[in-house]
Amino acid sequence: MAAIAFTPQVQRPPLSLFSTPKTPKPKTRVSLQPSSSSSSTSQLSYDPFVHQLAESLDDSLPSSSSSSSSSLQSLRDSSVQTVLSTPWPTRKDEPFRFTDTSFIKNSQITPISRPPSFPTTPDDTQFPSLDIVDGFLVNLSNLGELPNGVFVGSLLELSDETILKRVSEFLSTSSQGDLFWSINGIGAPDLTVVYVPAGCRVESPIYLRYFANEGGDIGSPKLPLSNPRVLVLVEKGGEIGVIEEFLGGDGDKAYWVNSVLEVVVGEGGKVRHSYVQNQSVNAAHIKWTSVRQESASTYELVEISTGGRLSRHNLHVQQLGPDTITELSTLHLSAGDQTQDLHSSIVLDHPRGYSRQLHKCIVSHSEGKAVFDGNVKVNRYAQQTDGGQLTRSLLLAPRATVNVKPNLQIIADDVKCSHGAAISDLEETQLFYFLARGISLEAARRALVYSFGAEVIEGLPYPWIKTKVESQIKELLEGSS
Amino acid sequence: MALSVFHHPSLTLPSPPPQPSPPSLRPSPSNSLQFTLPAPRPLLLLLRSSRPNRRHSSLRAGLSSAVDSPPQTSGSQPEKKLILQVRDLTAVIAESKQEILKGVNLTVYEGEVHAVMGKNGSGKSTFAKVLVGHPDYEVTGGSVVFKGQDLLEMEADERSLAGLFMSFQSPVEIPGVSNINFLRMAYNAKREKLGLPELGVFEFYAYLYPKLELVNMKTDFLDRNVNEGFSGGEKKRNEILQLAVLGAELALLDEIDSGLDVDAFQDVAKAVNGLLTPTNSVLLITHYLRLLQFIKPTCIHIMENGKIVKTGDISLAEALEKDGYEAIAKPH
Numbered sequence: 001m002a003a004i005a006f007t008p009q010v011q012r013p014p015l016s017l018f019s020t021p022k023t024p025k026p027k028t029r030v031s032l033q034p035s036s037s038s039s040s041t042s043q044l045s046y047d048p049f050v051h052q053l054a055e056s057l058d059d060s061l062p063s064s065s066s067s068s069s070s071s072l073q074s075l076r077d078s079s080v081q082t083v084l085s086t087p088w089p090t091r092k093d094e095p096f097r098f099t100d101t102s103f104i105k106n107s108q109i110t111p112i113s114r115p116p117s118f119p120t121t122p123d124d125t126q127f128p129s130l131d132i133v134d135g136f137l138v139n140l141s142n143l144g145e146l147p148n149g150v151f152v153g154s155l156l157e158l159s160d161e162t163i164l165k166r167v168s169e170f171l172s173t174s175s176q177g178d179l180f181w182s183i184n185g186i187g188a189p190d191l192t193v194v195y196v197p198a199g200c201r202v203e204s205p206i207y208l209r210y211f212a213n214e215g216g217d218i219g220s221p222k223l224p225l226s227n228p229r230v231l232v233l234v235e236k237g238g239e240i241g242v243i244e245e246f247l248g249g250d251g252d253k254a255y256w257v258n259s260v261l262e263v264v265v266g267e268g269g270k271v272r273h274s275y276v277q278n279q280s281v282n283a284a285h286i287k288w289t290s291v292r293q294e295s296a297s298t299y300e301l302v303e304i305s306t307g308g309r310l311s312r313h314n315l316h317v318q319q320l321g322p323d324t325i326t327e328l329s330t331l332h333l334s335a336g337d338q339t340q341d342l343h344s345s346i347v348l349d350h351p352r353g354y355s356r357q358l359h360k361c362i363v364s365h366s367e368g369k370a371v372f373d374g375n376v377k378v379n380r381y382a383q384q385t386d387g388g389q390l391t392r393s394l395l396l397a398p399r400a401t402v403n404v405k406p407n408l409q410i411i412a413d414d415v416k417c418s419h420g421a422a423i424s425d426l427e428e429t430q431l432f433y434f435l436a437r438g439i440s441l442e443a444a445r446r447a448l449v450y451s452f453g454a455e456v457i458e459g460l461p462y463p464w465i466k467t468k469v470e471s472q473i474k475e476l477l478e479g480s481s
Numbered sequence: 482m483a484l485s486v487f488h489h490p491s492l493t494l495p496s497p498p499p500q501p502s503p504p505s506l507r508p509s510p511s512n513s514l515q516f517t518l519p520a521p522r523p524l525l526l527l528l529r530s531s532r533p534n535r536r537h538s539s540l541r542a543g544l545s546s547a548v549d550s551p552p553q554t555s556g557s558q559p560e561k562k563l564i565l566q567v568r569d570l571t572a573v574i575a576e577s578k579q580e581i582l583k584g585v586n587l588t589v590y591e592g593e594v595h596a597v598m599g600k601n602g603s604g605k606s607t608f609a610k611v612l613v614g615h616p617d618y619e620v621t622g623g624s625v626v627f628k629g630q631d632l633l634e635m636e637a638d639e640r641s642l643a644g645l646f647m648s649f650q651s652p653v654e655i656p657g658v659s660n661i662n663f664l665r666m667a668y669n670a671k672r673e674k675l676g677l678p679e680l681g682v683f684e685f686y687a688y689l690y691p692k693l694e695l696v697n698m699k700t701d702f703l704d705r706n707v708n709e710g711f712s713g714g715e716k717k718r719n720e721i722l723q724l725a726v727l728g729a730e731l732a733l734l735d736e737i738d739s740g741l742d743v744d745a746f747q748d749v750a751k752a753v754n755g756l757l758t759p760t761n762s763v764l765l766i767t768h769y770l771r772l773l774q775f776i777k778p779t780c781i782h783i784m785e786n787g788k789i790v791k792t793g794d795i796s797l798a799e800a801l802e803k804d805g806y807e808a809i810a811k812p813h
């Protein structure tokens with residue numbers, strides 16, 4: 001039997017016998033420790049390991065004095081402060097209860113300090129695309145067709161004062177991050193900016209390709225660290241699609257990509273976000289997606305994560321005005337000795353918000369694991385909220401593990417919310433339908449497993465990326481069966 | 482491996498090799514267990530179906546003696562291939578062990594159309610499901626020989642590949658799998674069994690297209706997910722489409738006529754008629770005389786409490802329509 005740990009509770013249960021009912025918050029005011037963490041170790045906020053890591057990150061970057069990077073510098077400064085009071089997470093911390101990050105800690109982490117000499121192959125799409133290698137923006141193509149006023153590129157290249165001012169308003173103001181968010185804040189060598197002015201609808205999506213160039217060989221303790229950071233800022237009424245693809249790189253090298261994407265959607269604006277993660281099987285992939293939505297804006301995310309030894313996606317969506325629409329769907333596949341983790345939180349604070357979340361995961365390897373913690377907060381003024389959350393897991397191998405914790409916290413009293421969780425093997429009646437038509441059990445299983453994920457893949461808005469993801473998933477499923 | 486030959490309209494098959502004879506199970510026409518029906522209709526497809534032999538309680542113990550029953554009178558007919566022979570089949574629900582089939586006997590020859598009627602819960606659908614190897618049921622006794630092979634030894638997919646087809650009464654929805662992909666997987670599985678190369682998407686479409694007309698379906702039907710959001714009529718048409726694509730020497734059509742409006746009924750009945758050839762056989766499960774007026778059955782069986790209790794011609798269905806099961810099923 002596969003192991004199932006399922007915590008469908010709305011409220012988090014007490015963590016340990018030792019924790020006092022109301023643990024005081026960490027003493028330092030700059031701490032970004034989420035207030036939900038009641039770990040008994042939170043008093044000990046100084047972690048020499050983290051200190052050392054922060055120092056090596058700081059050393060790895062040239063201290064730039066150019067004016068355009070002053071906002072980057074202030075991001076670094078505030079991140080350094082935060083990091084020094086945040087210990088490395090352990091399994092005792094609620095957000096990492098089911099996700100073991102110790103292999104990162106036990107590796108020899110080396111921040112990547114110089115832009116790579118990496119020949120990226122031009123992609124065959126006609127979309128405006130950006131290649132980010134080891135955290136450095138190295139290549140831009142097909143940008144010619146972007147409408148006037150749209151800026152796509154490095155913050156260091158940004159000369160428009162108005163855009164600069166807007167960017168610096170949003171940089172470093174988030175208070176939702178964890179240690180990894182702050183590590184990115186120190187280590188990000190650059191900020192890639194996608195700026196859409198008011199009322200501008202950008203037809204073709206921006207294609208961000210993240211490559212990992214440096215990597216430790218198998219057996220080597222080396223773990224090169226990169227910190228790509230992107231800000232998507234869409235002003236009132238603007239619209240854009242963003243595709244983030246994290247590619248595998250060469251073979252199965254070990255590296256750590258610690259990525260941050262911030263999205264700001266102005267009033268009535270719309271962002272369609274596709275996120276495809278297919279990194280090396282020995283990689284650590286930690287990613288933050290932090291979204292701020294003004295009133296009547298729309299944010300849609302389709303995530304397909306299959307790669308990495310450890311892949312953790314922290315997704316935070318904050319609705320800042322009424323009538324916002326948020327749609328999130330995720331497919332995780334653990335077809336090897338790996339962990340796929342999604343920690344999401346949606347905060348609804350205003351009337352008539354709409355949110356839908358679909359999380360699906362397939363664990364097809366006995367050492368494979370999937371983790372989902374999906375929090376939806378419907379606060380006091382979020383009346384007439386329409387919220388839905390569904391998580392479905394397919395466990396296909398003995399000892400395959402999934403930890404799911406869908407949770408709704410509702411304070412408003414006039415809302416329509418639903419959530420559900422299901423963990424299963426394949427449906428017998430469906431399998432039999434295939435058999436009854438002469439299709440072998442093996443082929444039937446393959447088709448059904450694939451179709452389980454297809455619901456999410458279908459949501460990808462561009463056919464070419466859909467086709468690409470389909471073949472990746474099929475290949476992984478064949479390899480694991 | 483057991484031999485498996487199936488009929489397919491578009492495939493030229495070598496003439497079937499001689500059938501192996503499992504010991505004492507396959508009667509030759511001269512000594513088969515037959516009753517001559519009172520009023521055989523003057524048809525080429527003259528029935529040879531076995532009358533349920535419920536009075537032979539010793540049958541299971543001595544199959545060979547049963548086979549030695551008196552020769553039938555209609556021995557002058559041309560020899561016909563035996564397709565299915567069910568003897569004393571008993572089966573239980575796998576989970577609860579409740580017995581549903583309590584000794585079913587039935588013989589079907591090539592080209593025959595048999596209808597099984599009976600009250601709800603009499604075991605008709607269970608009978609069909611047991612024949613195709615549905616995992617909800619467990620066979621506890623008896624034997625089933627399909628084209629000379631022991632059917633009960635075969636896996637469900639092998640049964641299908643051997644030429645047995647069942648239309649589901651309420652086919653399951655399969656989200657994420659398109660109808661055309663499903664059909665192509667199934668058809669290619671058959672081709673693989675025959676040692677033929679797989680058909681690509683376009684080749685398969687060319688093969689499939691004419692079949693769509695047969696069941697009066699539009700092409701957009703193919704892009705939809707299998708049975709997902711289909712109406713009752715669409716589901717039935719889809720089952721018949723699968724039969725048309727795959728072909729079958731014996732098709733078990735489970736209430737293919739229920740829940741259909743007039744047009745859908747006509748389409749489905751016509752399609753089934755169109756698929757009948759002198760070499761394939763059909764077992765219809767139905768509640769209504771109407772279907773039997775479209776698809777002329779060789780004979781009609783009445784099932785009650787897990788057994789076939791009466792066998793006759795169309796007049797049986799007519800009497801049933803008029804007087805109900807009570808009048809007909811009384812032992813005499």
